[in-house]
Amino acid sequence: MNQSPLFAKGDTVVYPSHGVGYIQDIEAQEISGYKIQVYVIAFEHDRLTVRLPLGRAQSAGLRKLSTVETFNQSMEILRSQPRKSKLMWSKKAQEFEAKINSGDPLSLAEVLRDLYKIKPDGEQSYSERQIFQSALTRLAREMALVKSTDLGQARQHIEESLAL
Secondary structure, eight states: OOOOOSSOTTOEEEETTTEEEEEEEEEEEEETTEEEEEEEEEEGGGTEEEEEEGGGHHHHTOEEOOOHHHHHHHHHHHHSOOOOOOSOHHHHHHHHHHHHHHTOHHHHHHHHHHHHHSOTTOOOOHHHHHHHHHHHHHHHHHHHHHTTOOHHHHHHHHHHHHHO
């Protein structure tokens, strides 16, 4: 079954569960006697290559980079008040992980804001710091590409917005 690709070789894409990568190639593979076309997606920052069938790209959430406007909205979220939650940490952690794995910049900004601003004294557990760093890295990698800056400057911009 041949399907026309949504993305071309060389396109920069966001794969929600892995972050920002690029389409290294589109190749045909035979799996269990069926010929399928797959995107070969390279994630250089993680030294990872993923093969995703073209037919699964939409359901997997593969998308183009967000717009500058989306990142402006995410900066507003970073500066807003945190969402109060009475959930146990394990449930909150699951919610945060789901938001991170969505790959949505607005959801990533919510995670960062809530983890940063709920404890103003800066005391975070190991798992809170891990989740915070994961969300920060994901958001900064995409922001750096969208705003044509480097990763360090994107991280700094996010952290400055959180501090407001």
